[in-house]
Amino acid sequence: MSRVEEINYPPQEVQEPLYPNKKNFEHIILWMLKNNDAVEWAHFTEEPIKISQGSLSKYTTKLLNQGYILKVKRGVYQITPEGEDRYNELSQARGKKRKLSYPPKTITSKRNWDHVILWMVYNNNYCKWSDFLAEPLFINQSSLSKNMNLLMDNHLIRKENKEYRITQTGKSEYS
Structure with a gap:
């Protein structure tokens, strides 16, 4: 994969935290892999995503172990069919917001x-x-x-x- 290739980055609503200071890195990583042929490690650490090295390592390892992504070669990842299913689950869950009653x-x-x-x-x-x-x-x-x-x-x-x-x-x- 060439570094000059154009990378699609997730829209702002995917990047926004679910609750204060809690971004859903799993959803962001899967979004990028679903919407690109393959993604290099460096693409995840650059703007506008800018995932820290530690968080990226943690989530890529987790996703690899669960069979949601593949490591094509050193630092290059692709999504699996199971990963696409997981991405769809996360996307649907994000869209559904329950209307809650809060105390006065x-x-x-x-x-x-x-x-x-x-x-x-x-x-x-x-x-x-x-x-x-x-x-x-x-x-x-x-x-x-x-x-x-x-x-x-x-x-x-x-x-x-x-x-x-x-x-x-x-x-x-x-x-």
Whole structure:
């Protein structure tokens, strides 16, 4: 592959972080490989993508091990049919944004996270971990983990397939 060959870079909506400071490098790498015949290592580290060497190494190794990409020769990668399927999954998931109900400011301002979490799972069908990390809540990982475990230990919420749902006990406790 020649360095002069024109490379297609992903649009801004693919490059934007899913939540604060969390770019989806797997999606970006697969997008570039799907929309180009082959991509050199250097293309991932240049503007406008500019993935750090460490992150690029981590994600290319992960994608290689999962069979989503192939290493054609040193520093040159291509996408596999399984990788195209994975890319399509990631693209569809990115397009689907659930409409969530968030607690009023009076509840969130007190930073009583167990109450906020219970409010969220009570007023939404289910919640994912990432729902609590994004706007407008921004609960830090440590507080979220501590409060989720506390609520699960008290059988107020349960975790099913990475989704948190309220239990009957939780409903009666909350109402």
